[in-house]
């Protein structure tokens with residue numbers, strides 16, 4: 001299955017992406033995670049990236065599209081994948097289509113998690129992440145670590161993401177409205193859009209996504 005997970009910052013893309021890829025046995029391809037790894041590694045992509053992510057702006061299409069192109073060429077992504085946080089512009093959406101056409105493949109669905117702005121602010125201000133376990137994120141109230149302030153997996157001290165500071169979050173929301181929200185119409189026109197209420201508890205959101213995907217598959 002080839003899926004795209006859409007939604008504003010804090011909608012739950014990373015959380016659902018992790019669960020869905022385990023259930024569907026496909027790799028999760030998260031541009032946010034790949035860019036953060038590049039920043040930690042201090043490589044060329046990382047150096048080019050941080051000035052954009054720290055201001056809540058999108059990293060230029062050319063950089064991100066190339067990262068995704070290379071990732072989708074890897075063997076484990078040949079039979080399916082879930083893209084988390086990509087595409088974020090119409091230009092990126094066109095690029096995914098082109099990559100898939102080269103591979104003689106097509107997308108199965110673009111799943112959009114719908115959440116209110118108030119919920120986004122609440123979730124992001126409560127989010128803490130592990131600096132070592134890239135995919136591991138916690139919600140201080142709803143999904144806290146077992147030992148306060150420390151990662152369940154490796155015990156490291158949890159931190160707030162640099163781009164989760166309030167003024168950067170406001171910029172990320174603006175960027176989303178201006179550059180990413182047009183993708184809803186883009187995938188609707190192509191008959192690929194699946195919209196799910198992302199305000200409900202994590203397991204209920206997962207169940208809604210899986211049910212919607214099964215319904216689509218049955219409908220052919």
Ligand code: AP5
Nearest residue numbers: 009010011012013014015031032053059085123127138202
């Ligand atoms: P990225 O890492 O993709 O950030 P984002 O899209 O802003 O999304 P987040 O990671 O903030 O949130 P999420 O939707 O994954 O929510 P999560 O599951 O963590 O991108 C970061 C930056 O990189 C961008 O700003 C940009 O600069 C750059 N970038 C990335 N991709 C790019 C691209 N394609 N092009 C250009 N630039 C790009 O959940 C949030 C919190 O809520 C957590 O604490 C979680 O525990 C909690 N939570 C999750 N679900 C629920 C629920 N159902 N109920 C209650 N709490 C929940």
